Amino acid sequence: MTTIAEPRSRATRKTSRTNAEMIGWIFMRASGVLLVVLIFGHLITNLITNGGVHAIDFGFVAGKWAAPLWRVWDLLMLWLAMIHGTNGVRTIVNDYAEKTSTRLVLKSILVLAAVVVVVLGTLVIFTFDPCPPGAPADLLPSFCKA
Amino acid sequence: MAAAAPASTRPAGTLYRGREGMWSWVAHRVTGVAVFFFLLVHVLDTALVRVSPQAYNEVIGTYKNPIMGLGEAGLVAAIVFHALNGIRIVLVDFWSKGPKYQRLMLWVVVGLWVVLMAGFLPVQLVHTFRSH
Numbered sequence: 001m002t003t004i005a006e007p008r009s010r011a012t013r014k015t016s017r018t019n020a021e022m023i024g025w026i027f028m029r030a031s032g033v034l035l036v037v038l039i040f041g042h043l044i045t046n047l048i049t050n051g052g053v054h055a056i057d058f059g060f061v062a063g064k065w066a067a068p069l070w071r072v073w074d075l076l077m078l079w080l081a082m083i084h085g086t087n088g089v090r091t092i093v094n095d096y097a098e099k100t101s102t103r104l105v106l107k108s109i110l111v112l113a114a115v116v117v118v119v120l121g122t123l124v125i126f127t128f129d130p131c132p133p134g135a136p137a138d139l140l141p142s143f144c145k146a
Numbered sequence: 147m148a149a150a151a152p153a154s155t156r157p158a159g160t161l162y163r164g165r166e167g168m169w170s171w172v173a174h175r176v177t178g179v180a181v182f183f184f185l186l187v188h189v190l191d192t193a194l195v196r197v198s199p200q201a202y203n204e205v206i207g208t209y210k211n212p213i214m215g216l217g218e219a220g221l222v223a224a225i226v227f228h229a230l231n232g233i234r235i236v237l238v239d240f241w242s243k244g245p246k247y248q249r250l251m252l253w254v255v256v257g258l259w260v261v262l263m264a265g266f267l268p269v270q271l272v273h274t275f276r277s278h
Contacts, residue, residue, distance in 0.1 A: 029236050029239065036229045048266070053209050053215070053218065054210055054273060058203055061195050081185055089179060117185075136200070
C-alpha cells in the first residue's frame with residue numbers, strides 16, 4: 001500500500017551538488033551548435049567540392065590530414081559527435097526500456113561501443129602514417145615520393 | 147489487455163500529443179539514432195587507413211556504388227534535418243520568443259531543409275551516377 005505524504009511536506013528528493021543531467025542538457029546544445037559547423041564543413045569538402053565520394057581514397061585522407069587543421073577538425077568532430085550521440089541514445093534507452101536490468105544492459109553495450117570507437121578513432125588520427133612502408137606507390141599521396 | 151494494463155505501463159500525460167511539436171520530436175529522435183549508427187560504422191571504416199591503403203580503398207569503394215550513393219543522400223537528409231531542428235530546439239530553449247514561434251520555426255526548418263536538399267541532391271546524383 002502506498003502512503004500519501006503529509007500535506008505541505010517538502011518533497012524529499014535525492015539531490016547532489018553537481019547536476020549531471022543539467023550538464024548533459026547544456027552539452028547537447030553547445031556541442032550540437034559546434035557539430036552543425038564541423039559536420040557541414042566535413043560534408044562540403046568530402047561530398048561536394050572535391051568531386052564527391054568518388055575522389056575519396058587513401059591519398060585523399062592523407063592529403064587532408066597533412067594539414068593540422070583537418071586533424072583537429074576530425075578529432076573534435078569525433079569526440080563531440082560520439083558524446084552527443086551516446087548521450088542521445090542513452091536518453092532514448094531511459095525512455096523506452098522499462099526494466100532496470102534492460103536499461104543497464106543496453107547502456108553498458110552503448111558505453112562500451114562508444115569508448116571503443118572514440119579510443120580507436122583518436123589513435124588513428126594521432127598515429128596515421130601517410131607513407132606506410134611497402135605500400136604500392138600509386139595508392140600513396142604524391143608527397144611520399146620526396 | 148488495454149483495460150487490464152497496470153497504471154505504470156500506461157503512457158503518461160497527453161498534453162504534448164500530435165501536431166508539429168510532437169512530430170518534430172519524433173523526427174529528431176529517428177534521425178539522431180540513424181546518424182549515430184552510421185557514425186559508429188564510419189569511424190570503423192575510416193580506421194582502415196591505419197591497416198593499409200589497399201584495405202581502406204577497398205572498403206571506401208563500397209561507398210561509391212549507386213545504392214550507397216542513394217544511402218548517402220538519405221544520410222545527408224537526416225543530418226540536415228537534425229542540424230536545423232537542433233538549432234530550433236536551442237532557440238526554443240534560449241530565445242525568449244522561442245516557445246511562441248516554435249511551430250513557425252519548424253516550417254522554417256522544413257523550408258530550409260527543402261532548399262538545402264534541392265541544392266545537394268543534383269550534385270550527389272551526378273557524383274553517384276557519373277561514369278568512372
